[in-house]
Amino acid sequence: MKELLKDKLTGQFTTVQFEFIEQFDELTLKFDKSAIVNVCAFLKDEDGLKFNFCEDVTAIDWATRKNRFTVVYHIFSMENKFRLCLKVDVDESECSVESVSSIWKAANWAEREAYDMYGIIFLNHPDLRRMYMPEEFEYHPLRKEYPLMGIPGAIPLPKK
């Protein structure tokens, strides 16, 4: 399955640089964020791959690194019983990546959560609202600069 995946991807996308990493008994695929929609659509529809289940979309904040965020997609192929992890880097100055919710509906809420917690904009998302925090909240709490105890008064309490 791993060889098939590598062959198919490098055959289909000649201009995209793929980096294959094997860790934790799982295959990880790193590439540039501009290709995310095309690669995901290919992974989902191509015969023999059929990654039809998007398990999670989340992000990592590396705080000091140049490309500050990594957006992580966990996808699963029910047909082949194979799990794959996709990673794309996102910089703070251009904090956005194309949404994959048009490919996997399950990505919709997961992307909303990643937006809520990290402030990463998912372009062309049908409904990019906050998932957990109140709508009028101004921060993104899982960013490293956000203090653990929060900013006093950032979320109002009801009056006594």
Place this chain on the structure above:
Amino acid sequence: MGLESKLINDGFFTTTVDAMAAWARESSVWPMPMGISCCAIEMMASGDPKYDISRFGSEVMRFTPRQCDLMIVAGTVTYKMAHVVKKIFDQMPEPKWVIAMGACTSTGGMYRSYNVVQGIDQFLPVDIYAAGCPPRPENLLNALMQIQDKIGKTRVKDFPDPPHTSIDEKQGELSLSKN
């Protein structure tokens, strides 16, 4: 219960309506089960036959705040949930009491973090804090008994006038009070 012996001797007894009302209130506290997270499981356990909260007249857990006079806040109150808790509390008729059940509700507990209210006494008038994570049903029953003691000592003068019936003294007529 002592009541019968008194009645056998004299056929009547004297008390004040005030004390009678407090006694009635104390013996049938109707809780609003505000079960938000894991503490709620212990709150349910205190309703089961083993712990049997009905021994204290409080088995009538009402899921509408309009019929309750005790709110058991059982669980982690987040800032977002705080508004809901307060809204439900505001719908309960006076007089009303609050038990803060568990470490989370009393102090934020192990969730020392940006999203959990560090103690619901920041926005609710808490009467009893039940310690524990979660408190055992015995502990909740103990909190209930303490609330009952407290209710038993109340008299009419302890309660403020409900806002919509207070008499504006200058005008001497019934009017809506402006809060």
